[in-house]
Amino acid sequence: MKAPKFSYIRADSLDHALELLDKHGEDARILAGGQSLMPTLNMRLSQPEVLVDINRLNDLKGISLDGDTVVIGALTRHIDVMNSDIVAEHLPLIAEAMPHVAHVAIRNRGTIGGSIALSDPAAEMPACALALGATLIVQSSSGKREIPAEEFFHGLYETARAENELLVEIRYPSQKKDNVSVFMELARRHGDYAIAGVCAYGKVSGNMVEDMRLVYFASEDRPIIGENAVAALNGKAWCDETKDAVTSALENDLDPMANLHGSATMKMHLQKVLTGRVMDTAVTRAGGAS
Amino acid sequence: MGFIHPYDRPNSYIGRTLPRSRAKRAVAGRGRYTDDITPPRTLHAAFVRSPYAHARILKIDVEAAKAAPGVKLVMTGAELAEMCTGPWIGTLTVFENMKAEPQYPMAVDRACWHGEPVVMIIAETRAQAEDAGELVMVDYEELPVVINKDTALNAGSPVIHANLGDNKAWENTLGSGDVDKAFAEADHVLEETFYFGRHTAVSLEPRIVLCEYDQGTERLTIHTSSQCPHMIETVFARTLGVPEHNVRIVAPDVGGSFGLKIHTFGDEVAATAAAIKxxxxxxxxxxxxxSFVSDIHARENRVKAKIGIMNDGTMIAAEIDDLSGAGAYSQYPRTSVFEANQILNITFGPYKHPNYRAKATVVYLNAVPTSQYRAVGHPIGISVGEHMMDWAADVTGLDPFEIRRKNVMEDDSYPRNIGSGIPIKDLSHQACLEKLHGLMEYDKLLAEQAELRENGIYRGIGVAGFIKGTAPSPVGYYGAGGARIAAQDATTVKLEPSGGIIVALGVTDQGQGVDTVMEQIAAAAIGCHMDQVRAISGDTDAIPYGGGTYASRATAIGGEATYQAALDLRREILHMAGILLQTDPENLDIVDGNVVDDGSTDARIPLSEIGRIGHFQLGELPNDYQPVLSHTRRYRLQDSPYIYTNGIHGAYVEVDVDTGWIKHLKHWVVEDCGRIINEQLADEQIRGGCVQGLGGALYEHCIYNDYGQLQNGTMADYVTPMMSEMPDIHVGHVQTPTSESELGAKGAGESGTGAAPGVMMNAVNNAIKPLTEGRVTEQPITPELVLKALRKI
Amino acid sequence: MSEEMVTVNMTVNGEPVTKTIPVRTHLVDFIRTELGFTGSHLGCEHGVCGACSVRVDGDVVRGCLMLAAQAEGADVMTIEGITDTGEIADLQDKFVERNALQCGFCTPGMLMTAAELLSHKSEMSRNDIREFMSGNYCRCTGYHAIVDAIESINNERLKG
Incomplete structure (x- = not known):
């Protein structure tokens, strides 16, 4: 189980990396944390001509606060996100999600940008980015683009990023003072990819729910906003009746993919259960009675 | 003499917890596994494997592969077959009417499972061998696939091996009493069908061979991660036409085995052939x-069960009908049908029902061959039997402990036979049951369970008793059955000139602590310090012929051989000391490595002096005495087919009744493995075995699609138990020494795996019982199955 | 495509090494086959089992999920290295005493991960330990003894 032959180029600057992506096009793969790419190489599921190692691009690492925006460099390791005070204070959703991301040795290497750019449908970071309304900054030799998370995730491992673009930065609006966030997922074992998962982010006053965004992952081909569920939720008091309405509406949002870990029916059921639970928790966190 | 009773004399190591000699180097990263050994000029093998479950091989083009960088040899299955003395046929005479197709080490003209080796590449590096493998072009013609055991015997089903007529490998029925009459008389007759998902061993160190052939001496040396070096020696020698005495098998440190490494695999034979060539x-x-597509698989079963119960909870009859899905061939040399037979043997084994009928049918499928894997058949039989017992408790309004109290064989009732006709003795169901009841504080758990249910928290308490066949004799399956696999085992105990003791073992150590246990036995029997004793195992050049370690036999069989050999050496040492000291040996003893006057601890002559004289200064001894100082004893079971053990598990779980997720809170085991030599090692065998069983109960499943392709052959997709989800496991013992041997040890290595799935299934069903009529009757117990039983989806 | 070679320089277990290797070589293959430190094991080679866990610039990582070339200039420690420094001698002794290993194949990776846990110097419940260690597969022990050993050393160290 040895990787196939490839060329390896260590990018020594962002410009160098972008130049390499221009030059090699679809023959190149970006090697960031490598925690998803390396297994596919070892298994020969992926046979790129060139690996462009961006790990030395230190400008792409780091977490900072820019006014009401938390700026996370794409090459920031999961472990640094997990341990960040800024994230804990301003992006509690991500802080809550991060312990679910694999295991310590993977978090020490894996990067938040890599996770978002790969767009595994069961991964936590794409869902969080969507729930928080993050902006993804991608860059090519011809310049930067800002892509709202709502437009970034196109499908199974497909995103709005072009082949010659590198995800360089994620900009998250800091969690508003009167907002709450809740992250929940179900995985067979700790650290596994989820079978079902929900992020909730929005405002709850007492039991009244406003501007709540519910993002579902692991059941579809990408993280998605439960538009109908949200429509049935916002402006309502959270109660059994609302819960029923929201979970019914959810059936129009989701079309779960069956896989080895569960049928579509089960995944729909689990997403409904999680919907109830995240909202119960959201109300509790907001100080209301669930 | 009282050598085996703990603490009643110096050097009484039997029963003591002592650390393992191999552990210290392993924690330093200085263990020595086969892959850590790489002689100069070593080449590396990789295989092109069939992507199809069933296909005719029309043409193989290896030209590009031969020309690839680093490649030294490309060999097809047909070319390899020419180097073999003949194909393997996985039948044994003990299985009457069994049918099996001859099998070559690699596919010759037909591939019969997804993953069967088709072409071998030998290159300077493994990466280069894999590169070249991608250049091999094989033309396949797909053939109809048989992958569903339920339909494999239907008229019109494709037949995998035309020569066999149909897909049936074997069928067997056994039992006792008048089952139909008893069912007619029973107050309640309960019937259920159970499914068990195929799984596999996933030893962390994969299978490995390092093969060297000396063309001058014609010696073949294979380092391999094996439990059974002599069996490998025999099979490889005979398959490749090398005289057996020219073959040396070395099993250095073995990174987990669990039954996987008692088997022989075609790819390993191929690599050996390449080394010879x-x-x-x-x-x-x-x-x-x-590994996922070539290591043996196990436990793909459907079992229909039926019991007859009286209103007072007495079980009067039981019947099972097992259908086992084997793989494409019967695994040589142990076959693929033994697991089914064990299910028949042990199901309902703790109970004294007088009427029993059990039938097994084994069918071939286009899948990885199945065979023995830790606790062969027991997880299935115990899950079925204990589920039915719990159900009977519900129907008759009895507590699960109460119904077992009523039905288990009494501790004073042995020897006797169980329903399958197997003779058993020295068991202790009643003592174990009561001990578990206390250990798990059952009444307290019941109260807690009731209280939490009020708050919508659903916890389940499970109980599952078992019998476990260990240490098989040569009268049944092994030896008499036709397999060249030793059911006897041997130990040589030698006194070295230094006074050190070498204990050369036919049984092997894969981390269980076999070496240490044998050192404890030898040191105790001789009367010397542990530091004076060194065990050697796993090298056929250095050990007496033995079966190795399988079927929980190392301590039970090898331990007795060691004990007797050590006693022989002790007798000779005392004899020689008697001559030297001009004393009657009867008046001498050995304590702490010194010959002493009986009852004293004052050294009269140390073992080092006996060793020195016995090896160098023979002139000090009379001419009519030639010291041997090396004693080999062999041991086998004589009258019983197995040494049966017994025990009982308890489990406490919490089921999230909305999601179907199961949290395993606590696990208890009370086990009677006879005389315990090293309690810590026994406990850890049991704990590790439990988690392996829980893996099968909760997660592990080789999932095939309709085309016979394995869908989850990675460690990301084949879900094994990890630390976060596993509970603490509390172990208690009842010790009823087996009357088969002086030492009294029974096997301990597998029973955890045997009973854990059953107790888990019972606990889950106990948890959801207030909410549903549904029961979980399938393993692995996925959240989906729990939700279905709860009627939530 | 021809085999691309690369010359790598790094410090492994305190010793500087320079080797020219195929660029596709992952870190643990490099350490095992080029340097002869065979304590780091290959269990799955796709990042699930943890047997290949090594420390790179202070952090435990999957050695099979990193190219040796990526460790250019790095400080790499394996089980052999941290055995020699004595950093976890207490834990290693406890593993032996508690028999927190059987076949020993997972043990180096288990210890490398546990070393990182101990370096946090924080109170940990058994569940915390189980969660932290959940990326390391052991087929033999059932984990209980491993939790015992780590818990006991973590507590001992916190007591000072």
Missing amino acids: LGRPVKFVADRLE
Whole structure:
């Protein structure tokens, strides 16, 4: 189980990396944390001509606060996100999600940008980015683009990023003072990819729910906003009746993919259960009675 | 003499917890596994494997592969077959009417499972061998696939091996009493069908061979991660036409085995053939992807069960009908049908029902061959039997402990037979049951369970008793059955000139602590300090012929051989000391490595002096005495087919009744493995075995699609138990020494795996019982199954 | 495509090494086959089992999920290295005493991960330990003894 032959180029600057992506096009793969790419190489599921190692691009690492925006460099390791005070204070959703991301040795290497750019449908970071309304900054030799998370995730491992673009930065609006966030997922074992998962982010006053965004992952081909569920939720008091309405509406949002870990029916059921639970928790966190 | 009773004399190591000699180097990263050994000029093997479950091989083009960088040899299955003395046929005479197709080490003209080796590449590096493998072009013609055991015997089903007529490998029925009459008389007759998902061993160190052939001496040396070096020696020698005495098998540190490494595999034979052909060392490591499609699988079963119960909870009859899905061939040399037979043997084994009928049918499928894997058949039989027992408790309004109290065989009722006709003795169901009841504080748990249910928290308490066949004799399956696998085992105990004791073992150590246990037995029997004793195992050049370690036999069989050999050496030491000291040996003893006057601890002559004289200064001894100072004893079971053990598990779980998720809170085991030599090692065998069983109960499943392709052959997709989800496991013992041997030890290595799935299934069903009529009757117990039983989806 | 070679320089277990290797070589293959430190094991080679866990610039990582070339200039420690420094001698002794290993194949990776846990110097419940260690597969022990050993050393160290 040895990787196939490839060329390896260590990018020594962002410009160098972008130049390499221009030059090699679809023959190149970006090697960031490598925690998803390396297994596919070892298994020969992926046979790129060139690996462009961006790990030395230190400008792409780091977490900072820019006014009401938390700026996370794409090459920031999961472990640094997990341990960040800024994230804990301003992006509690991500802080809550991060312990679910694999295991310590993977978090020490894996990067938040890599996770978002790969767009595994069961991964936590794409869902969080969507729930928080993050902006993804991608860059090519011809310049930067800002892509709202709502437009970034196109499908199974497909995103709005072009082949010659590198995800360089994620900009998250800091969690508003009167907002709450809740992250929940179900995985067979700790650290596994989820079978079902929900992020909730929005405002709850007492039991009244406003501007709540519910993002579902692991059941579809990408993280998605439960538009109908949200429509049935916002402006309502959270109660059994609302819960029923929201979970019914959810059936129009989701079309779960069956896989080895569960049928579509089960995944729909689990997403409904999680919907109830995240909202119960959201109300509790907001100080209301669930 | 009282050598085996703990603490009643110096050097009483039997029963003591002592650390393992191998552990210290392993924690330093200085263990020595086969892959850590790479002689100069070693080449590496990789295999092209069939992507199809069933296909005719029309043409193989290896030209591009031969020309690839680093490649030294490309060999097809047909070319390899020419180097073999003949195909393997996985039948044994003990299985009457069993049918099996001859099998060559690699596919010759037909591939019969997804993953069967088709072409071998030998290259300077493994990466280069894999590169070349991608250049091999094989033209396949797909053939109809048989992958569903339920339909494999239907008229019109494709037949995998035309010569066999149909897909049936074997069928067997056994039992006792008048089952139909008893069912007619029973107050309640309960019937259920159970499904068990196929799984596999996933030893962390994969299968590996390092093969060296010396063309001058014609010696073949294979380092391999094996439990059974002599069996490998025999099979490889005979398959490749090398005289057995010219073959040396070395099993250095073995990174987990669990039954996987008692088997022989075609790819390993192929790598050996390559080493013979090339005259260079060849290493083959089954990587994790090929492990999933080439290591033996196990436990794909459907079992229909039926019991007859009286209103007072007495079980008067039981019947099972097992259908086992084997793989494409019967695994040589142990076959693929033994697991089914064990299910028949042990199901309902703790109970004294007088009427029993059990039938097994084994069918071939286009899947990885199945065979023995830790606790062969027991997880299935115990899950079925204990589920039915719990159901009977519900129907008759009895507590699960109460119904077992009523039905288990009494501790004073042995020897006797169980329903399958197997003779058993020295068991202790009643003592174990009561001990578990206390250990788990059952009444307290019941109260807690009731209280939490009020708050919508659903916890389940499970109980599952068992019998476990260990240490098989040569009268049944092994030996008499036709397999060249030793059911006897041997130990040589030698006194070295230094006074050190070498204990050379036919049984092997894969981390269970066999070496240490044998050192404890030898040191105790001789009367010397542990530091004076060194065990050697796993090298056929250095050990007496033995079966190795399988079927929980190392301590029970090898331990007795060691004990007797050590006593022989002790007798000779005392004899020689008697001559030297001009004393009657009867008046001498050995304590702490010194010959002493009986009852004293004052050294009269140390073992080092006996060793020195016995090896160098023979002139000090009379001419009519030639010291041997090396004693080999062999041991086998004589009258019983197995040494049966017994025990009982308890489990406490919490089921999230909305999601179907199961949290395993606590696990208890009370086990009677006879005389315990090293309690810590016994406990850890049991704990590790439990988690392996829980893996099968909750997660592990080789999932095939309709085309016979394994869908989850990675460690990311084949879900094994990890630390976060596993509970603490509390172990208690009842010790009823077996009357088969002086030492009294029974096997302990597998029973955890045997009973854990059953107790888990019972606990889950106990948890959801207030909410549903549904019961979980399938393993692995996925959240989906729980939700279905709860009627939530 | 021809085999691309690369010359790598790094410090492994305190010793500087320079080797020219195929660029596709992952870190643990490099350490095992080029340097002869065979304590780091290959269990799955796709990042699930943890047997290949090594420390790179202070952090435990999967050695099979990193190219040796990526460790250019790095400080790499394996089980052999941290055995020699004595950093976890207490834990290693406890593993032996508690028999927190059987076949020993997972043990180096288990210890490398546990070393990182101990370096946090924080109170940990058994569940915390189980969660932290959940990326390391052991087929033999059932984990209980491993938790015992780590818990006991973590507590001992916190007591000072």
